[in-house]
Structure formats: C-alpha cells, structure tokens
Amino acid sequence: MGHLAGGGVSTATQARAPVVTRAYRDAIPVVLAYAPFGLALGATLAATRISPLIAWSSSPLLFSGAAQLLAVQLLGAGTSAGVVVLGALVVNARMLLYGAALAPYTAAWPGRWRWLGAYLLIDPVYALAASRFQGPDSGTARDRLRYYLAAGIILWTAWMALTAAGMLLGGVLPTSLPLDRIAPLTFLLLLLPMLTSQPAYAAAATGGLVAVVTSGLPLGLGLLAGAAAGIAVGGYLAGRRG
C-alpha cells in the first residue's frame, strides 16, 4: 500500500485484521439487504431485448443499479444512444457529490488506490465509508483505505454475482418480485445511519420533499434538485449552529 504501509508482515497483519473485519461486518448485512435488489435487477436485465452477456456487462462497466436499469431498458426499447448516455449520466451525477464528500478522507491515499477507489464508489460504499470516516473511530489514512477497499470489494463481488444469478434465475423468480419497493427501502436503510444531527435530518427532509415536488422533471433531474436543496439547507443550519 505504498507509503501508507509500515512495519513487518506480522505487525501489518495484526493492524489490518480489525479494520478489515469491521468492513466485512458492516458490508455483509448491506449485501444481504441488496440481494433482492440485485437478483431482481438481473432478472429485469435478462427480460430485455439486449443480449444477456451485454446486459450483464453493465454490472462491471457501470457498477450502478439505477443507471444499469435505465440504460439497458432504454437500449432494449430502441432509444437513441445519445439519450441513453445522457439519462444514465444524469442519474449517476450524484457520484460527483459522493467523491467530493469523501475526498478529504482519501487525500493521503496513494494515487493508484484512489484510482481504484473511484471505481468502487457507489451508494452503499459511500454510505458505509462516510458513516465510518465521520465517526469517532475513523482511524488513520491506512485504516480508512483498508476499510474502504474491503467494503468496496465485497460489495462489488456480491453485485456481480447477484446480477448474474438474477439473470440465470430470471425464469424461476416470481415476476411480481417487487424491485420498485426493495430499492427505496434499501436506500432508506443506508440513509438512517447518517442522521446524526439536526442539520442532517433537515438535509434529508428537504432533499426528499424537493425531490417529490420536482419528480416530474425529465431525466431524473428531480433527484439533483432535491439533493442540491437538501445540501444547501443542511449547510445553512450547520453554519447557524456554528
């Protein structure tokens, strides 16, 4: 791990174990919560007119469930490539915000690990990392890197396997599998650990309400409007509290 590594092998192993174990302990329940979403998404990808291998390739290429669903469904419906690309990138624009929020905690990581870390950045990885890094037991830069990579690799591996299994089991899974209900509940459960202050509650409430009011905007722009309003309100209240 470049200049972050230090000490002999046994010392490094001893230091690494608790952080990596904690990452496993935190990430595995998230994988279980994501399992129905991943399976249902895989089944949905298999049901489009896109070839199964190309549809599944959206998992390693995008590693983003909402954008995968949007892109493959639009491609299957014959939508032009430009519209598909624009729509999926708007849906994924929140990654810019996630990267900005985590950047202060990753600045000391060696460059190559930040490049890898960027690939692994997705909602649950961000949620786990933000909760840990902003908490009292954030640890050193090396601890944060190991935690982030361990959680990210677990979630990435699980996502590849779950979407593949969903595609293979697509004909077996019940057609009424409630993908549209699993996803928001999963996002809610990722949100709850972040509600640790009044400005955080205000940011969530404002973001959610503005997104509801603007949900009619095209290309998922309501999500960005809600996010912008929530961030602004949270920051304003935090500033007033000093």
Add this chain to the structure above:
Amino acid sequence: MAELLTLAVIGAGTYAMRAAFLVTARHQPPAPVRRLLPYIGPAVLAAIALPAFVAPHGSVSFTGTVPGLLAAVVAWMAWRCAKHNLPIALFGGLAAWWLTSWALCAA
C-alpha cells in the same frame, strides 16, 4: 456491439464523475464547501428514496402513497428496534408494504 459501446461510454463517464474529486483532491476544500460535505449523503439518499415511497407509481394516490410511507416507517422502527439489523428492517418494511397494499386493494 453498438449497445456494448453505449454502456462503455456510460461507464467511462460515470468513472470520470467518481474520480473527479476523489482522485484529484489533494487539498482541503474551502471552508464553505467543507461545511456542506456531511449533508451530501442524507440529501441525495433521501432524494432517491422519498419519491418512491410517496409516489411509487409516479403520482400520489391513497392506495400507493399510504403503503409506501407505512413501509418506510416500519423499516425505520425495525432498524432501531433490531439494533440496526439491515435484513430485518428491509423485510419488515417489505412485509408492511405488501400487507397494506393487499388490505387497501381488498377493501
């Protein structure tokens, strides 16, 4: 092949957005920006989740909104009572959503 190319372009664009700050930010952002960072997660995740609870079929309706909001509340309560156990909270919320939808449709 055109479909694979489209997905690859989206993947490259998504990666660029992920990396834009994570890879390049060696320096601390200015204080006004730094103050906003802790609220990105709550605002974004709520903006994703709440519309799906309030208008699960794209518009507000009694039979769609009530089960959705009740599921959110049950999942939240289950998460608190079950010591932050995600699977229990998820399936508790799903059960509440399904049962309420079924009851409202049957009524």
